[in-house]
Amino acid sequence: MAAYLNRTISLVTGQTGPADDDRHASSTDTIFVRAKKKINDIYGEIEEYVHETTTFINALHAEAEIVDKAERELFESYVYKVAAIREVLQRDHMKVAFFGRTSNGKSSVINAMLREKILPSGIGHTTNCFCQVEGSNGGEAYLMTEGSEEKLNVVNIKQLANALCQEKLCESSLVRIFWPRERCSLLRDDVVFVDSPGVDVSANLDDWIDNHCLNADVFVLVLNAESTMTRAEKQFFHTVSQKLSKPNIFILNNRWDASANEPECQESVKSQHTERCIDFLTKELKVSNEKEAAERVFFVSARETLQARIEEAKGNPPHMGAIAEGFQIRYFEFQDFERKFEECISQSAK
Ligand SMILES: Nc1nc2c(ncn2[C@@H]2O[C@H](COP(=O)(O)OP(=O)(O)OP(=O)(O)O)[C@@H](O)[C@H]2O)c(=O)[nH]1
Missing domain, CATH: 3.40.50.300 (P-loop containing nucleotide triphosphate hydrolases)
Structure with a gap:
């Protein structure tokens, strides 16, 4: 994946040659690792929030039917979507x-x-x-x-x-x-x-x-x-x-x-x-x-x-x-x- 990133960045910056590539690759890796950690943390919080909201909505529905089926399904679908995004972010291929x-x-x-x-x-x-x-x-x-x-x-x-x-x-x-x-x-x-x-x-x-x-x-x-x-x-x-x-x-x-x-x-x-x-x-x-x-x-x-x-x-x-x-x-x-x-x-x- 880092190879793809480097290739894309060198296309954008026009930097080529082994020395540039090596220097660029290591700084890109660090930025990439830091950015990835930050994004993972943000999505971790979003996942918690979506879980809590879905649990709350379902509990609310059990007490009084004020949230309709379509809305509950919409919340459930967010749980899947966020889980899928987190899984992609955590992979290295x-x-x-x-x-x-x-x-x-x-x-x-x-x-x-x-x-x-x-x-x-x-x-x-x-x-x-x-x-x-x-x-x-x-x-x-x-x-x-x-x-x-x-x-x-x-x-x-x-x-x-x-x-x-x-x-x-x-x-x-x-x-x-x-x-x-x-x-x-x-x-x-x-x-x-x-x-x-x-x-x-x-x-x-x-x-x-x-x-x-x-x-x-x-x-x-x-x-x-x-x-x-x-x-x-x-x-x-x-x-x-x-x-x-x-x-x-x-x-x-x-x-x-x-x-x-x-x-x-x-x-x-x-x-x-x-x-x-x-x-x-x-x-x-x-x-x-x-x-x-x-x-x-x-x-x-x-x-x-x-x-x-x-x-x-x-x-x-x-x-x-x-x-x-x-x-x-x-x-x-x-x-x-x-x-x-x-x-x-x-x-x-x-
Ligand atoms: N004429 C032609 N035949 C093709 C082409 N691509 C694949 N075939 C032929 O179609 C047949 C099936 O190809 P596969 O690649 O096994 O197809 P698949 O979709 O993986 O099939 P399943 O594994 O059964 O799901 C083979 O006999 C291939 O040689 C093509 O572009 N042109």
């Missing part, structure tokens, strides 16, 4: 959670961002529990299941997929995958990625939100650009935004490579999807204004991006392999998403 229907490409998006096929994806594998990818020290790759301290060694993706299938896991449980932090800059910067089962396959969305979302800094809704946003996807984010005040949400219209087969209607489909996504963020969830929302909607192909990055890592040009017409534009759009994502996460680190 940034968390990004990916949601969407089964097979929309959530695991593929995470793999593309990590520049490696870490999470199993595709036919024959469905994410059946929450999978969190985070950086490990010492070059080790392993996984840990909830409630166990045992480190299960993972050498490759096939082993990981097998390990995930063999474990009898409840859909809202968490598997933590530790991946060498030096393999990816986002892991080095203490960003953790959370992949989820499809929002269409669960009835336990409230549990999911309470267990996995209240401390997320950023949410990415991965849609299938070949179809329209479903009620389950919308409902999930409605519930998230009731429990969290103004969550940071990005929307990826994934599988946009499929539009290359129908160039004649590409633009009209894109503007329809864009309008719906912006309306969803602004009018339904009310989490951003039009301008901010327009910067949060992207048309990408995670599969192509991952493929391109694997080729680049081998020293080949990104467009090697079977890639559809318009790849370069989709690849730029994915990179643009990552830039905006990094800006957003560095803002919430402050």
Whole structure:
């Protein structure tokens, strides 16, 4: 997180070079630590105040019904919101959670961002529990299941997929995958990625939100650009935004490579999807204004991006392999998403 702060500050001040960076980093750390302590203290007091008020309101209601249900629920919601903010402030990593229907490409998006096929994806594998990818020290790759301290060694993706299938896991449980932090800059910067089962396959969305979302800094809704946003996807984010005040949400219209087969209607489909996504963020969830929302909607192909990055890592040009017409534009759009994502996460680190 400090790395993000430093990067943001050097962007603002224009200071570069190792000596400046080091001096800057240590003074920033102290300011950051002091500021964080102060903010934590303030929120500690707010939490106490909100608790006391809610207890008072509930006691009052037991004696005489002068506070209506909606008002009592409003007070309860403040308890959740303040608790969520406190939890975020007390953490030293940034968390990004990916949601969407089964097979929309959530695991593929995470793999593309990590520049490696870490999470199993595709036919024959469905994410059946929450999978969190985070950086490990010492070059080790392993996984840990909830409630166990045992480190299960993972050498490759096939082993990981097998390990995930063999474990009898409840859909809202968490598997933590530790991946060498030096393999990816986002892991080095203490960003953790959370992949989820499809929002269409669960009835336990409230549990999911309470267990996995209240401390997320950023949410990415991965849609299938070949179809329209479903009620389950919308409902999930409605519930998230009731429990969290103004969550940071990005929307990826994934599988946009499929539009290359129908160039004649590409633009009209894109503007329809864009309008719906912006309306969803602004009018339904009310989490951003039009301008901010327009910067949060992207048309990408995670599969192509991952493929391109694997080729680049081998020293080949990104467009090697079977890639559809318009790849370069989709690849730029994915990179643009990552830039905006990094800006957003560095803002919430402050
Ligand atoms: N054409 C195309 N296929 C994609 C793209 N992204 C993912 N896929 C394919 O879609 C299938 C599902 O991808 P996953 O990444 O496993 O999807 P998921 O949302 O994680 O699925 P669950 O784990 O089942 O919830 C795989 O066969 C991917 O290769 C894309 O951008 N374009």
